[in-house]
Amino acid sequence: MRDDSPYQRQPKPSSSTPWGWILIVAGIVASVAAAYWFWPQRPEQALPQPPSAPEVRSEALAPQASAEPGIRYPVPAPATEPAKPLPTLDNSDPMMRESVTALVGKKAFDEMVYPSALIRRIVATVDNLPRQTAPRRVMPIEPVPGTFAVLDATGEATIGAANSARYAPYVRVFESVDARSLVKRYVDSYPLFQRAYAELGFPNAHFNDRLVAAIDDMLAAPELSGPVKLVRPKVQYQFADPELESRSAGQKIMLRMGAENAVRVKAKLREIRRELAMPGR
Template sequence: MEPRSLEDDRPYLRPEEPSAFPWLVSALVIALAGGIGYYYYYYLPAQQVPAAPQAKTEPAPAPPAEAKPAIANPLPATEAKSLPTLENSDSMMRESLAALLGSKAFNDFVIPTQLVRRIVATVDNLPRRSAPRRVMPVHPVAGAFRTTGSREAPTLDPANSARYATYVRAIEALPTRPLVEAYVQTYPLFQRAYEELGHPGKYFNDRLLEAIDDLLAAPEVGTPVRLIQPKVLYEFADPELETRSAGQKILIRMGGANALKVKAKLRAIRQDLAAAGAKKP
């Protein structure tokens, strides 16, 4: 049976799933920024306990459980006063991204407004079940999503991986150390956006590493990748794949060879992030 073409990626899996993952990876790592940023600690007042009667002896309280570190992956502090405000950060971010990606790639693929907020929201969403396209910092990958096989037993067309090849090559060419250094220098902006998103008392770099680790844990899936179409939308026929995170499912759909290359870049970025965190301020 001839491969069937769809208008775009929206009918595949869920409508919120992005088709812009390669440049999403570029954007979310390019703007990486370090620094302790802003962090809020909350303390509950000690609960008042009535005094025990003199005739009774209260048992000694159990030793408190070891407290979990508030920040698992701290970065060197960066002076927020040397940065623009979050509201005025687009100009700086556009210059930084264009320098790393190249002007043509930046103009072709990056949405140039609210960049920090878009990157933070996307990083936060990738380990979840869906990653809404409306908050992404990049335009969708061009071309039509294709399936092959029969209408009763559709499969993911391996030819789809060609749509991502140009983007994956660009990701491989991205200079890892400058990416991480740029992230470290502008981190307070990302921390501020993360708290603004609804995560006060949470540390964005921890969430970033969670997202990277989740992507690295994406399974290597053999072909053909079977699909089902219970209604309008395609889903993975394998329930174990269908319950994977949005980020992992995007890696699966871009093809095994492309996914391995993206994972190699993510590992390099993670290694440099860990090295940056190990540096003393």
């Protein structure tokens, strides 16, 4: 992807006149709420406490997509005609600003969301989550307040338990979302997401398949019991266990948010996935 527009972060405008309809999409819920609200982007903070070895258990990995071309999870046409035609992708930001504002409120939108190129940012984020890295320059959400807490004792660092409290308010918001309603509105606006995915470099791929794959990947993140050891070879902390460090960006987000939060987020992701993958919907 290019480093110029559409991902340049512009000053945030005030909310425009309501359109009278809400388009809240599963891409926002799955990739934004469950990812960048939980992504540690502030300088790390060390706290003195002794670590202990983590006990690891993992969910079974979702089946791999078929190597044959085709659509695994088709998106049906909307059941009813929209109240007004969809805007073009380039002109979709006002619609998306109103949609997200309706979900989280104006104050939260102004503080948390980058208002430019929202659909493109969401699509790029969804595509990146199953990969090794998820570039921050395309994220649609501001960093989580506070610092990524690290416990440091006897020369060993672990993820601090204080992180869970930072993420808890966002987990509650995520849990409150009605998955069926969100996916319905996502379906209504799906042509814009598919267009953005083609623009990203996948003209023959189906964005909804990628969204389901990204959710499956996060659901396959291992569930850790006990402190998780870290190392700091350079500026950023990494997982001391090479197997954990080699996992996808989406799975490492799940690991960093804390075990209790991860269980709750996974439960909501399963609800969303069921709606996304429902034949005929």
